[in-house]
Amino acid sequence: MLLSMRSRGRIALATALTAAFALLVPGVAHAAPPSNDDLDQATAITALPFTAQQDTSEATKAVDDPSWCQSYDVRGSVWFRYTATADGYLRASTTGSDPEMILAVHTGTRGALRGVDNGCGVGQDVTFVAKAGTTYSIMVSGYDVPGGALSLSLDSVPAAANDDFAGAQPVPALPFSAQPDFSVASYEADEPGSTCQSDGNTVPSVWYAYTNTGEAKSVTARTTGDGSAVSVYTGTSLPELTQVACKNDSYGQPTAFRAAAGATYYVRVTGPSRTYQPTTLFLDDAPALEPSIYQSPSSPTVYDTVSFSAESWNDIDQPMTVDWDFGDGATAPAGTGTVSHHYATDGTYTVTLHATSPDGRTATKTTQVVVTTHDVGIAKFTVPTAAREGDSKSISVDVSNTRYAESATVVLSRNDGNWWRTVATLTLTVPARPTKTVRFPFAYTFTPDDAADGKVVFRAQLQLDYPVRDARPSDNEVIAIATTVKPRGTRIAAV
CATH class of the missing domain: 2.60.40.10 (Immunoglobulins)
Incomplete structure (x- = not known):
């Protein structure tokens, strides 16, 4: 069908506007993924030390990217591959990268990759034991973004100089401290057990040698760092070492041992290969005993x-x-x-x-x-046997004391059926006399309530001034037999 003149004009106008818009808006470039974006295109590392700087912001994720190392969802990854030429420790690092990266080291082939021991680090270096002839595939990925400015290094690192008993590091003087790197330490055959660490034969260890050049004295040893422990031994070779002290980190609490003059003691420090808290060993003279x-x-x-x-x-x-x-x-x-x-x-x-x-x-x-023995007692408590309403009767408390002159107080109370109510209080000096007593005199007027109840029960309590304490308080309180109370005008027997 032939287009009308009007339609052809509209098409021409649209084409012109599109061309003009293209001149005004810059083109958008779509960057390609990195060349080592996939395991099969891993960058070959042919010599150590190795360093690389790379933009991984366009890295992608393969469906079979391993995730054993981290709990985060891998957003994008790049790969490096190295075949070890000798046995020993290798350390991979992403220090200086932006943002922090995840390092994961594997052996095996695609579909059968296996993570290596200590071969995982989230924002941390990774140090692992390499075997000559083994190929290691290193995956670097981001955990919150696909990637960024990556700075990667790989190099061989020596084992800790004091990894073995024979290379124990001398302790020059006390106090002494050290921070061992367990990532380049291992367990040595025939290492002795530790009573304070059940897995002492499965974790890395380093050794120190302390010789007491002075007189016999006590020495403390302690470590700080999760999972660490310090053990102290005597002896000259691994099979014959005898433990003399042991302590796990226990919030930095020490153990102590007696160092004989001229004797050498071997200090073994154990700890995990990877920890977010460094392990520190402290050796020092023990403090004075102050019980x-x-x-x-x-x-x-x-x-x-x-x-x-x-x-x-x-x-x-x-x-x-x-x-x-x-x-x-x-x-x-x-x-x-x-x-x-x-x-x-x-x-x-x-x-x-x-x-x-x-x-x-x-x-x-x-x-x-x-x-000091203070001992006063109530020797006699005298109350009337009967009374009438309105009568005022004498009540007396005789107090004995044979040791020290005392200022003593007698509190006289009556029971109202529910509570003891104080009637009177009297304080007197009571001399120390082996046979005589001091009388505390009281008087009580019987009330209509007493007559209504028909009886009154009195209590005497003997107290010494604080802070003096009576040695035998059991004789400091007496409750009398009830006094019978009659209404006014009632005849009672003479008392």
Whole structure:
């Protein structure tokens, strides 16, 4: 069909406008994926050390990209391949990349890739043991974006110089600290076990040698770092080493051992190959043993059995072996628990302990124990047997005291059926007399309520001024037999 003149004009106008728009808007370039975007096109690494800088922002994800290394969804990946020429450690790093990258190292072929031990790092270097002739495929990917400015390096790294017992690093002096790199350390055949780490024969280790060039002393060893542990041994070869101390990281708490003069001690530090917290070893002279004495009760009397124990805030001090001198001629042999002692007379006694820590540190500590026995008692409580409403009757409390002059208070109360209500309070000085007592006199007027109840029950309580403590308070309270109360005008028998 022939187009009309009007239609041909519209087409020509549209074509012209399209051409004009193309002149005004710059063209958009669609960048191609990197040349090593797929495993089959991995960049070959032919020599070490190797470095590469690459833009991976257009990297894509293959359907069979492995995801064992990370829990993130791989958005895009690039590949590198290296065939090891010798046994040893290799370290791959993406330090300097933007953004952080995921490193994953594999052996095998497409469809049968296997991740290598320690061959995974999210924003971290990867150090792994390579075998000569084995080909390693290294995948680098982004975890929140397809990629970015990648900076990759691969190089061989030596094993830790003190990886083996024979290469133990000398400790020049105390205090000493070191941060071992377990990524280039391994377990050596015949390494001894550790009582503080159940998997001590499956984790990497490094060795240090400490020789005590001075007099015998105690030394502490500790590590910080999740999963780390320190073990101390004596001996000259792996098969014959004997453990003398051991401690896992336990929030940085130390272990202690006695270092004999001129003796050499081998310190093994173990830890995981990969951790987000570095492991640090600390060796130092042990602090002085400073035990404290705990006694109960704090203010004993001759009626008490006093308990003593030696305590310390420092874990390495426990359990302490302690022998005791109680200051009154009695002693207790060396032991690790609480001891008890009875003082027969009042007085001030110097108690002495001689303590020894498990690693051999010693200390002597003294304390003063003051034995004071205050003992007052109600010897007699006299109340009327009967009364009438309105009568005022005498009530008396006789108090005995044979030890020290005391300021004593007697509280007189009556029971209203539900509660004890205070009637009167009296304080007097009570001298210490072996046979005589002091009378506390009271008077009480009986009320209509007493008559309605028909009886009144009185209680006497004896108290000493604080902080004085009565040694035997059981005789400080007496409840009298009830007093019969009659209404006014009722005849009662003479009392």
